[in-house]
Amino acid sequence: MFKNYIKIAWRNLLKNKVSTIINSIGLSIGISACILILIFVTYESSFDDYHTNASRTYRVVQHNKLPDQTLYWNTTAYPLAEALRNDFPDIDMVTQTAGPMSREFSIQDQERDVSRFEESEVLFADAYYLRTFDTKWLAGNPDTALNDLNSIVLTQTLVEKYFPKDQDNLQSIMGKTILLQGKDPLKITGVVKDPPPNSNQRYSLLIPYEFFKVNNTFFANNWSGNYQGTTFVVLQNKDQRKLLESKITTWKKKYLKPEDDARISYALQPLQEIHNETLYGSSPRGYIIPTHILYTALLVALFILIIAIVNFVNLITAQSVSRSKEVGIRKALGSKRLDIVIQFLIENGMMIIITLISSILIVHVLIHQLNSHLSIINLKLEFGIKDIGIIIAIGTFTILLAAIYPAIVLSAFKPVQALKNKIRIRKTGAFNFRRSLIVFQFIIVQIFVIAAIIVAFQMDYFKNEPKGFSSSAVITTSVPNHSKLDVFKNILLENTSITDVAYGSGPPMAVNGFQLGTSFRLPEQNIQEAKDAEMKVAGTNYLKFYDLKLIAGRNFTTNKEAFDEFIVNETLVKSYNWTPAEAIGKKIEINEGQATIVGVVKDYHNNSFQYEITPCILLNWSFYHNQAFIKINDPNPEALASLEKTWKNTFPNAVYDYHFLDDAIEKEYVVEGMIYKGFTLFSILAISIGCLGLFGLMSFIISRKKKEIGLRKVLGANVAQIISFFSKEFIQIVVLAFVLAVPFVYYMMNLWLEGFTYRITISIWMFLGGGVLTLFIALVTCSFQSIKAAFSNPINALREE
């Protein structure tokens, strides 16, 4: 019996090749997308779950209360860990890290050749760190590796990079010496596996925190500032958290100055929430995927799967009419309804399983594409046996929905009608089942398409809206040696392709999250009244270089060891209710000292477009000129190579690295870019699935209505009339779906846009554009077959039966 079902199922699938293929393509697109999204979501919500202590590990975060706002920081003062460790013996473990930050390393080989490397993920960690976070050791002793001040623990990747010959014999590199910043010898005491990609603990090597402490006495003992130090605690259990938090509230005044005690409070953030919580921002070198994005992704996955299933159900039930005869015969020959249900379950189940297998292959191929497309967030998704649960879940869900309904519909046929081919799709006005399914599909299609259009406009806004400064063809590089700035500039300007050079602490807009922070107040105000501002050190050429407009006062004339002049932006001037002209000559006090305002610059975007323009102070300080900005005419490889040569000749003992400013700015919109890519991809998927569905349904309807087309032609209808006769219904469906989708998309996209300070206004054209696009694609899909039908010879159609 079972064999018989399989046999007939297989032959049927082969017989209806076209519809089988359409059906499985549609469904496997849906299933593949769904599997990929689920893998992505599981991955993004699994960050740092693998540590043995994960559930009772917390990051200490800092709330910094200012007069007009509270800032939430994921970094804390360096001495915090030690103080906690000493004063709270009931905490299981407290660990302090500094970084990850950039450092330069050099290695001398036997031939006395020196190779230099710059590493951007250098983490200073104390010995407790290795007990808090699980680490896989390939060589060395975890208990002692970080005990000695001058030790270093490398990751596997770095061993491959530094000692390619010794990869297989790790013991041989133990005890070798690496030079840090060209002066401090560090002895290799261990090799560990790279931290897995789904961890916010990013490092390529570990150096004892003690080393950092000894060499950075000011930072390491300062309770007021906040310089990339992170503190983690491992509690005895989860209940201890609230208690400890409240104890810390009264305890901190022991160390903090009174004005800091008023301003700073601490909280404990569970380790496993770090990756999905936006409040504290991303940890250094890490990134964040907020929970709501994960939920949206799940919703999208569900939608895609559902439209694919709807499609499948739709096509299967449409074909069912051609199977009605078989059902009739089987029933007349003694089959029970259940037998028929089982038969169709097996048949459709078989197809779903084949589709599922092909989806697994698709996912296998696509997952690497996805990783490389999202390389910007260092995504390393893998597809393997661990995802079997996801596949079984999706498979069961699909079979339940996609196979059972058609089986029940088909098995309900009455034998006499079925044999006479009298089964008809019920037509009850506008609301028959199949039509509502297609309308539903197209609602989802419209949502995706319109959302993609709106996101595209916002992305375009990010890219092309004037930022208030010029950024095109600007290269930024670091300059390690302040004494050579003038020489470097003069040599560069001899090159005809380089048009301008300026120095400063950073470009006008904060990139890579890097900004110098300070606070400002009038000299007569006390420190509690100070407000937050961005501090930017700018060379005399800075304003001209970036095309920043002075609206009052003048530019700096020189840079000095001790700064004495400020140029401020309009926003700062407005915070005192001054006019730009009034501001000139006023003195203000910042954390670093006092100076006179000599110029007011027109507001430019000192933060990316998601955020507001904040008060900004430019200083004529010769300190902190650690970036060079180079404007290059035609950034061809030759010009870039010559720039690199000049740089290396000027700064021989350093590692060269450069960025295009525009690229760096674009990275500020990574999440938005991902959302854009996502919506574009999913609207293409949804349209493809939807159109496959339309295509299948159209071929079905046309085969059913062959006779009617023939009759109409015999009675004088022309080709155009017949095509419009078929198109009308589909236009209705798409228009109805559009009308239903618009309010939802409008609401959702408004919500999304509200997250940005600077944003586009939604216009009706974005909706109409999406609607027309979808309609057009749907019409093209349908017309293939209606045109074919319209041109067919009516006699052939009428002769049948």
Added chain:
Amino acid sequence: MLLQLNNISKWVQSGGQKIYLLKDINFWVHDGDFISIMGPSGSGKSTLLNVIGMLDDFNEGEYTFLDESVHKLKEKHRANLYKQYIGFVFQSYHLIDELTVRENLEMPLLYKKQSSSERRALVADMLDRFNIVGKKDLFPSQLSGGQQQLVGIARALIANPKLILADEPTGNLNSKQGEEIMEIFKELNNEGVTIIQVTHSEKNAAYGSRVINLLDGSIQ
């Protein structure tokens, strides 16, 4: 007595009016009968046959089949009854296109849950008896109409029914093929199988022992 119909009526409602498909039918069949039902198009021949075959229900009257009151039976019982005792032969053969001749023959046995060795034996018998052994692996579309109907009859017979209901079995065949099929029915009847056929042709009706004429749903 194999079966008996007493005052059977069947109608459909159309605009508040009853349109009778069958009206007051009284009809009985003995074991071994060969009955031909005749009448013009729309006179209710096929409907009557479907009622007898329990594929269709009726609105009024009593139907007794082998001493069971069909009108009182539940759907499931009724299905068991016709599964066991009735074989159908259709005008357009109604073979399943995706199955080979052998598999088509086997199908009714599958629904009777017979063992595979039994099935194989019965199918082999039937192939032999109708001389279609050579065609056993062909699909219906590879056969002529006459051959397809042969398979249709073989399939109806394979479960060893007491009664064969044939709805214009020769309607789609040419006269020579039609004659062959009717000869086979004759033979089957001689072997003791009860047959009820619907036909348009006087010639075919002559093969039967009794003719029933229908007009507008009533027996004349």
